[in-house]
Amino acid sequence: MAIVLGENQYGKAETRLVRVDRDADEHRLVDLNVSTALSGDLTETHLTGANDKVLATDTQKNTVLAFARDGVGQIETFGLRLARHYVGQLASIHRARVEIEQYPWTRLGPHSFTRSGEGTRLATVVFDGEATVEGGIKDLTVLNTTDSEFWGYPRDEYTTLPETKDRILATAVNARWRFSSTQVEWAEAYATARASLLDAFATTYSYSLQQTLFAMGKRVLENVPDIASVRLSLPNQHHYLTDLSPFDLDNPGVVFHVGDRPYGLIEAEVVRET
Numbered sequence: 001m002a003i004v005l006g007e008n009q010y011g012k013a014e015t016r017l018v019r020v021d022r023d024a025d026e027h028r029l030v031d032l033n034v035s036t037a038l039s040g041d042l043t044e045t046h047l048t049g050a051n052d053k054v055l056a057t058d059t060q061k062n063t064v065l066a067f068a069r070d071g072v073g074q075i076e077t078f079g080l081r082l083a084r085h086y087v088g089q090l091a092s093i094h095r096a097r098v099e100i101e102q103y104p105w106t107r108l109g110p111h112s113f114t115r116s117g118e119g120t121r122l123a124t125v126v127f128d129g130e131a132t133v134e135g136g137i138k139d140l141t142v143l144n145t146t147d148s149e150f151w152g153y154p155r156d157e158y159t160t161l162p163e164t165k166d167r168i169l170a171t172a173v174n175a176r177w178r179f180s181s182t183q184v185e186w187a188e189a190y191a192t193a194r195a196s197l198l199d200a201f202a203t204t205y206s207y208s209l210q211q212t213l214f215a216m217g218k219r220v221l222e223n224v225p226d227i228a229s230v231r232l233s234l235p236n237q238h239h240y241l242t243d244l245s246p247f248d249l250d251n252p253g254v255v256f257h258v259g260d261r262p263y264g265l266i267e268a269e270v271v272r273e274t
């Protein structure tokens with residue numbers, strides 16, 4: 001029985017990069033985490049140890065830093081630049097995947113910032129002769145104090161969960177959307193997608209997180225024509241009403257214990273019907 005190499009890729013994970021733009025009195029800041037992964041004609045590399053087809057991961061990291069010298073721009077564009085470059089460098093490299101996270105900073109003053117909780121912007125670019133671009137957001141934490149119910153589910157011998165007509169609904173949104181083009185107003189698309197997620201979460205009267213998830217994905221597709229599909233991963237951050245009766249106190253939806261683990265994890269893709 002022959003033993004052969006399966007799918008493989010290699011790259012530099014999590015190059016942390018901050019770029020400061022000092023041209024104006026008000027400095028500007030871009031804070032990124034960039035991961036690169038290359039694949040191609042690399043069987044010999046794994047079988048014999050010959051490194052003549054390897055674009056060193058150290059070189060991949062240096063390229064990220066050097067390209068940032070000219071400016072980063074939108075992370076989708078930065079990813080496209082990098083991915084195309086890696087594939088063009090060596091005949092052995094056929095495919096590049098560049099994943100970028102952009103951490104949000106809010107201005108405090110001309111040269112002062114605070115890390116904000118508005119969500120981490122995401123971009124993933126794959127280039128193998130053709131380019132595909134995914135955008136997204138993660139760690140966008142949202143909560144509704146009411147307008148959320150959960151009831152009507154079947155009960156079996158293991159069901160203990162009481163039905164509720166009023167609960168807290170909270171989640172940390174993790175969303176990834178696939179663009180149908182590489183010519184997009186990236187900043188506008190991101191801002192509209194993010195606002196759509198927030199608005200749909202806030203305005204949907206919810207009977208389940210599944211229903212809220214679909215409303216959020218649908219709103220993104222309605223508002224951003226360049227997005228073909230959205231994948232959402234929503235952890236249900238359970239808030240349990242605390243029993244205060246041992247202390248002779250009532251609790252009319254005031255004090256909650258916030259569960260950590262386990263949590264419900266609701267995931268789905270929302271797509272345009274073709």
Ligand SMILES: O=c1[nH]c(=O)c2[nH]c(=O)[nH]c2[nH]1
Nearest residue numbers: 150161207208209210236264
């Ligand atoms: O919105 C919810 N969806 C579920 O599938 C589920 N299951 C559960 O126990 N609580 C909830 N809440």
